[in-house]
Amino acid sequence: MTSTYYHNNVAPLVNAEAVNLRKNMLAYLSGPIVPAQPTYTYLWSTGDTSQQIIPTVTGIYTVTVTSNLGCTATATYSYVAPPPVNVNITSSGKLCSGNSVNLDAGGGFASYLWDDNSTNQTRVITTPGTYYVTVTTAQGCIGSDxxxxxADTSVIADFAVNVHLGCKRDTIFLTNNSQGGTQWYWLFGDGAYSTSEHPVPYVYASQGIYTIRLVVVNPPCSDTMLVTINTNHPIASNFVLPGDTLCITSPIAPTLTNNPDPTWVHTWIWGDGSPNSSGISPFHLYSTPGTYTITHIVVDTLGCIDSTSHIITVDFPAYVDFSIFDDKVCLGEKIILNLDTLSASTYTYYWDFGDGYTLYDVPHPIHVYDHPGNYTISLIGKSYYCDSTKISKNIEILPFPVINLGRDTAICPGLTGAITLSDINNPAAIYQWSTGEVSNSITVSNPGVYWARTQGECVAGDTVKVLRDCYLNIPNAFSPDGDGLNDYFLPRDLLASGLTVFQMNIYNRWGQLLYSTNNLDGLGWDGKYNGTPQPIGTYIYTINAEFKNGVKNTYSGNVILVR
Structure with missing residues (x-):
């Protein structure tokens, strides 16, 4: 059974409503509803077999629905397509280097979407390329363009530079090879400019590195070209000396402080009349002291010249000399020196005595050495510009001889006999003796003072006393007044020697015994009797003495007590 229905629809055709209606009719016509659900097939006039289609052009669309029970139904649609969406992107002009172009998708659309995701009607671009936009109408229709x-390349900036270097100023010649321009702007890199298509030669006031800029304009387009030139070709005479003073024994070697071009020609004038030198590393040895002007002249391949000068003072080295009064002396004796020569170029000098001692600026020094030996005495002179000068001479410090005749001794007649005197450290040494003998020893038998002296460059001597022993000296007066002088009569430690027995008695003029002693080393009588000072007067003494040589003597006499 077949049924046919018509349906007009000017909106996009979706057949769900009609299909549902047809499904109901088919179910009704096929009889009572059974639990099983029927199945359907579809066939559109376009040949599509899907349940629904979307029409794209105006026309009549028919669909036939068939169930699995063999029933069919037909629906017809009249579809009117909406008008087309027309999009046309326009541009505002040429895209030149340095400018931009405005793209416009046109008005009247509900929304815009460009390829850069911007959503405005217009868009600004600065680089060449392909650009697109998608628009949507108020009815939801979509269009794109x-x-x-x-890029507009009709304007091209191009020029050539010819640099002419000079000694004072440098000139450039410009050739304009640009295309398509109507305006020209030149910038020379030093603040100057020109708007001429073909500028006159330009002169730079100073050397340097400059960037020349040409901007060629044909509105709205322009192009720029940059060329960097280097006009640096400095010619400079720059040199230094090791110092402003020089010793005549040393050569002078100037040093250039710049990096000279290998094509430069160098001339060195030394100022002393000697031939000039060339090259970048000259040296010169002056033969006469004085003050000189050294001049350096340099010439480049353009004929440009520069020069500079420095003054050098050339001086003699220090010169000194000295003499020694005696270059061989005994230890302890003075070394006397004399400054004989001191040149005008010597501003200071000093002595080095070779034993760790130095002395500055003393013309006649005297020095004493602490130890014997050989020494070198040096005189060092200094000048301002030359190395120190040293004059050295040798001296000898002889050891001082030592003679030792021993301790003082004594002679006891009849006991000691003769005494032999000699150097106890060097008994074989020959000496000059006080007796007139020249020998290693002498023999003496009498008390006295004896000496011996060495012979040779250094003289030393020694003295020995030979004292009298076995004696007793008895004074004839004393003064017991407590002044410490002669307060006792006959002190044995001062007036006697060699005593073995001593007995002394003191009497007044009436024979009364006032004092008696047998002490060998006593002080003697103090002028008192039983603690009472005795009057001034004459007193009698008796003395019995025996000496170690066996000699016995008895002495008697008067002694005067004074106060």
Whole structure:
């Protein structure tokens, strides 16, 4: 059974409503509803077999629905397509280097979407390329357009530079090879400019590195070209000396402080009349002291010249000399020196005595050495500009001889006999003796003072006393007044020697015994009797003495007590 229905629809055709209606009719016509659900097939007039289609053009669309029970139904649609969406991207002009172009998708659309995701009607671009936009109408219809923007290369900046270097100033000649321009702007890199298509030669006031800029304009387009030139060709005479003073024994070697071009020609004038030198590393040895002007002249391949000068003072080295009064002396004796020569170029000098001692600026020094030996005495002179000068001479410090005749001794007649005197450290040494003998020893038998002296460059001597022993000296007066002088009569430690037995008695003029002693080393009588000072007067003494040589003597006499 077949049924046919018509349906007009000017909206996009979706057949769900009609299909549902047809499904109901088919179910009704096929009889009572059974639990099983029927199945359907579809066939559109476009040949599509899907349940629904979307029409794209105006027309009549028919669909036939068939169930699995063999029933069919037909629905017809009249579809009117909406008007087309027309999009046309326009540009505002040429895309030149340095400018931009405005793209416009046109008005009247509900929304815009460009390829860079911007959503405005217009868009600004600065680079060439292909650009597109998608628009949507108020009814939901969609349209798009694409535009290709090309770079405008009709304006080309191009020029050549010819540099003419000079000694004072440098000139450039410019050749304009640009295309398509109507305006020209030149910038010379030093603040100067020109708007001429073909500028006159330009002169730089100073050397340097400059960037020349040409901007060629044909509105709205322009192009720029940059060329960097280097006009640096400095010619400079720059040199230094090791110092402003020089010793005549040393050569002078100037040093250039710049990096000279290998094509430069160098001339060195030394100022002393000697031939000039060339090259970058000269040296010169002056033969006469004085003050000189050294001049350096340099010439480049352009004929440009520069020069500079420095003054050098050339001086003699220090010169000194000295003499020694005696270059061989005994230890302890003075070394006397004399400054004989001191040149005008010597500003200071000093002595080095070779034993660790130095002395500055003394013309006649005297020095004493602490130890014997050989020494070198040096005189060192200094000048301002030359190395120190040293004059050295040798001296000898002889050891001082030592003679030792021993301790003082004594002679006891009849006991000691003769005594032999000699150097106890060097008994074989020959000496000059006080007796007139020249020998290693002498023999003496009498008390006295004896000496011996060495012979040779250094003289030393020694003295020995030979004292009298076995004696007793008895004074004839004393003064017991407590002044410490002669307060006792006959002190044995001062007036006697060699005593073995001593007995002394003191009497007044009436024979009364006032004092008696047998002490060998006593002080003697103090002028008192039983603690009472005795009057001034004459007193009698008796003395019995025996000496170690066996001699016995008895002495008697008067002694005067004074106060």
């Amino acid at each position: 694409t535009i290709t923007i090309y």
